Amino acid sequence: MDSRARVCLQGVEGYKPGKSVEQAQRxxxxxxxxxKLASNENALGASPMAMTALRKAVKNLQQYPDPxxxxxRAALAKKLKLKPExxxxxxxxxxxxxxxxxxxxxxxxxxxxxxxxxxxxELQSKVSGASxxxxxxxxxxxxxxxxxxxxxxxxxxxxxANPDNPTGTYVNHDExxxxxxxxxxxxxxxxxxxxxxxxxxxxxxxxxxxxxxxxIIVTRTFSxxxxxxxxRIGYGMMQPALAEALNAVREPFNVNTLAQAAAIGALKDKxxxxxxxxxxxEGRRFLERELIQLGFHVVPSATNFVLFEVGLKGQExxxxxxTRGVIIREMKGWKLPGFLRVTIGTMAQNKKFVQAxxxxxxxxx
Amino acid sequence: MDSRARVCLQGVEGYKPGKSVEQAQRxxxxxxxxxKLASNENALGASPMAMTALRKAVKNLQQYPDPxxxxxRAALAKKLKLKPExxxxxxxxxxxxxxxxxxxxxxxxxxxxxxxxxxxxELQSKVSGASxxxxxxxxxxxxxxxxxxxxxxxxxxxxxANPDNPTGTYVNHDExxxxxxxxxxxxxxxxxxxxxxxxxxxxxxxxxxxxxxxxIIVTRTFSxxxxxxxxRIGYGMMQPALAEALNAVREPFNVNTLAQAAAIGALKDKxxxxxxxxxxxEGRRFLERELIQLGFHVVPSATNFVLFEVGLKGQExxxxxxTRGVIIREMKGWKLPGFLRVTIGTMAQNKKFVQAxxxxxxxxx
Numbered sequence: 001m002d003s004r005a006r007v008c009l010q011g012v013e014g015y016k017p018g019k020s021v022e023q024a025q026r027x028x029x030x031x032x033x034x035x036k037l038a039s040n041e042n043a044l045g046a047s048p049m050a051m052t053a054l055r056k057a058v059k060n061l062q063q064y065p066d067p068x069x070x071x072x073r074a075a076l077a078k079k080l081k082l083k084p085e086x087x088x089x090x091x092x093x094x095x096x097x098x099x100x101x102x103x104x105x106x107x108x109x110x111x112x113x114x115x116x117x118x119x120x121x122e123l124q125s126k127v128s129g130a131s132x133x134x135x136x137x138x139x140x141x142x143x144x145x146x147x148x149x150x151x152x153x154x155x156x157x158x159x160x161a162n163p164d165n166p167t168g169t170y171v172n173h174d175e176x177x178x179x180x181x182x183x184x185x186x187x188x189x190x191x192x193x194x195x196x197x198x199x200x201x202x203x204x205x206x207x208x209x210x211x212x213x214x215x216i217i218v219t220r221t222f223s224x225x226x227x228x229x230x231x232r233i234g235y236g237m238m239q240p241a242l243a244e245a246l247n248a249v250r251e252p253f254n255v256n257t258l259a260q261a262a263a264i265g266a267l268k269d270k271x272x273x274x275x276x277x278x279x280x281x282e283g284r285r286f287l288e289r290e291l292i293q294l295g296f297h298v299v300p301s302a303t304n305f306v307l308f309e310v311g312l313k314g315q316e317x318x319x320x321x322x323t324r325g326v327i328i329r330e331m332k333g334w335k336l337p338g339f340l341r342v343t344i345g346t347m348a349q350n351k352k353f354v355q356a357x358x359x360x361x362x363x364x365x
Numbered sequence: 366m367d368s369r370a371r372v373c374l375q376g377v378e379g380y381k382p383g384k385s386v387e388q389a390q391r392x393x394x395x396x397x398x399x400x401k402l403a404s405n406e407n408a409l410g411a412s413p414m415a416m417t418a419l420r421k422a423v424k425n426l427q428q429y430p431d432p433x434x435x436x437x438r439a440a441l442a443k444k445l446k447l448k449p450e451x452x453x454x455x456x457x458x459x460x461x462x463x464x465x466x467x468x469x470x471x472x473x474x475x476x477x478x479x480x481x482x483x484x485x486x487e488l489q490s491k492v493s494g495a496s497x498x499x500x501x502x503x504x505x506x507x508x509x510x511x512x513x514x515x516x517x518x519x520x521x522x523x524x525x526a527n528p529d530n531p532t533g534t535y536v537n538h539d540e541x542x543x544x545x546x547x548x549x550x551x552x553x554x555x556x557x558x559x560x561x562x563x564x565x566x567x568x569x570x571x572x573x574x575x576x577x578x579x580x581i582i583v584t585r586t587f588s589x590x591x592x593x594x595x596x597r598i599g600y601g602m603m604q605p606a607l608a609e610a611l612n613a614v615r616e617p618f619n620v621n622t623l624a625q626a627a628a629i630g631a632l633k634d635k636x637x638x639x640x641x642x643x644x645x646x647e648g649r650r651f652l653e654r655e656l657i658q659l660g661f662h663v664v665p666s667a668t669n670f671v672l673f674e675v676g677l678k679g680q681e682x683x684x685x686x687x688t689r690g691v692i693i694r695e696m697k698g699w700k701l702p703g704f705l706r707v708t709i710g711t712m713a714q715n716k717k718f719v720q721a722x723x724x725x726x727x728x729x730x
Binding site: 001002004005006007009012014015017018020022036039041042043044045046051054055058060061062063064065066067070091092094095098102103104105106107120124127128129156186188215223227228229230231232239241242244245247248249251252253254256257258259262 | 366367369370371372374377379380382385387401404406407409410411416419420423425426427428429430431432435456457459460463467468469470471472485489492493494521551553580588592593594595596597604606607609610612613614616617618619621622623624627
């Protein structure tokens with residue numbers, strides 16, 4: 001890296017996205033038909049109502065996008081019974097995470113993150129020059145007690161992935177409220193709810209109900225349950241004064257026109273949302289059962305993916321699955337060697353994955 | 366703004382985008398048909414070949430975009446005779462400007478910007494915590510001599526808009542090379558060439574020919590000459606070691622799938638590019654002549670907009686034009702009171718603007 005780069009960038013390892021089908025095909029000697037269960041994408045595709053709205057919006061693209069997402073903002077405010085000024089929109093909810101860091105964390109301040117969790121929190125905090133305090137999960141769940149105990153006068157931001165990626169677990173409403181109650185007033189909490197639609201437990205936090213009470217930024221996305229990952233659109237909800245800070249660092253035209261249009265369409269697509277949730281619910285049950293039967297330790301998931309422990313042969317297993325046309329995620333990069341994460345696919349894809357896994361295990365036995 | 370926000374955000378005034386036709390219509394009592402000549406958008410619309418490529422790409426949008434823009438990168442590298450690793454892609458070239466600041470400027474370092482110029486340089490430097498040194502233009506052109514003289518041991522980044530926005534002027538190849546020759550090795554220069562396609566002078570810098578020699582980041586966009594502003598895609602070209610630094614701060618999925626596809630289509634659309642350039646060339650000649658005949662001071666432009674001085678009544682004139690259905694940009698926000706900037710439209714739009722201007726002046730006389 002160029003020596004003029006900021007000191008905080010040196011030695012930071014970038015995010016490694018999951019292998020795409022195209023990359024797998026480029027890397028494969030044989031002609032294999034691949035399925036990708038590596039990036040927690042929606043196995044049903046994109047919301048059809050979103051696609052209809054998108055196609056109608058393919059005009060006047062020489063014009064800059066609406067910088068304030070006026071129509072989408074109004075639609076979400078109405079749906080979620082919030083005020084328009086509670087929202088900030090991002091180029092994917094990823095961008096909101098970065099905006100939160102850039103808006104609140106001074107160079108001499110701290111960010112608290114869990115481990116393992118979504119890697120972008122730590123990575124983007126580090127490349128913004130903040131120091132990062134890492135709090136391990138406890139039994140594969142966020143350890144909010146330990147996270148609260150880690151807070152100092154220098155702590156500015158805490159990231160909570162809820163449900164968590166890559167474990168699929170969540171912390172419940174009472175735990176979150178108890179946690180927020182304890183925090184000193186100078187701490188802002190990002191509640192990353194990218195997978196919230198799949199967390200159907202009754203005790204899952206109603207974070208919007210405490211938006212007025214605590215300095216939290218609740219982020220959600222159209223990438224997962226609505227299947228719009230390729231378009232890049234997410235949103236954050238927070239008190240208007242917090243939104244002002246995010247807007248101060250936001251680039252004015254950060255959300256493209258087609259993403260805005262598609263998201264408005266997606267919000268109306270109740271049938272697709274219900275089908276996505278059902279597919280995930282059933283696939284999760286199937287995969288958890290099959291993996292347990294194969295003798296693996298499975299982390300109970302509230303998301304569209306399942307994390308399971310296979311022991312030392314994790315890397316080998318993932319590679320063998322790849323030669324059989326199934327792309328899943330090996331978890332060494334998350335400091336979880338011996339774990340694999342598989343996205344819940346269509347039932348046919350889930351079965352193909354299980355078959356490939358069984359064949360691999362048989363071969364290795 | 367929330368008191369937890371970074372100190373550097375306090376008092377920074379956000380970017381005010383040009384009024385859209387929808388906003389103008391919402392604000393208008395009468396039913397007026399508006400034309401927008403305020404955001405330097407392409408009057409011919411979007412490249413048709415880009416739109417064809419986009420429509421074909423509307424599938425599998427549940428998948429994350431290619432994080433490295435593999436195909437677009439290859440197409441641009443071939444066209445511009447550069448290496449694939451010379452490129453970094455952004456959510457509009459705006460994002461590349463922010464990446465450059467985040468990648469190179471420490472909190473105690475300085476950024477040098479001109480005034481007036483594209484406002485995002487100063488704004489994003491400030492909200493990143495850098496100090497900003499402002500060097501006035503000289504006779505409406507970048508004063509590279511003064512900018513070089515402003516460099517200190519703390520200077521890390523210099524922004525050169527070339528051609529400049531809002532003046533439309535440019536600094537030539539020899540001037541740029543002479544400037545780069547003088548800079549100490551710790552300084553990185555961003556050459557923002559968003560409007561370069563419209564700068565047809567023979568002395569316009571061949572910045573790519575000196576990419577290997579100097580630490581420069583040349584940014585370009587598909588928003589202007591190709592008419593893809595709504596999709597958000599721009600790119601930067603630089604030495605691979607500089608690109609590594611930008612990639613370290615880049616969010617992995619920052620360029621959406623449809624923007625990537627459309628940009629590849631646009632690159633093939635030589636007819637559209639030629640037509641855009643011709644429209645701008647002829648419209649510029651027409652507008653400059655008309656404005657001079659009306660007695661205004663006109664800044665000679667190498668872009669798709671024209672800056673002209675109307676004196677104290679600038680605000681009033683812009684408002685009167687708005688009631689007549691013409692949205693242009695009043696330049697107070699750029700610290701150029703008494704100046705107006707008009708985007709070159711279709712010839713019909715240019716004429717409508719001139720008529721509206723004449724009618725306003727007559728009324729005021």
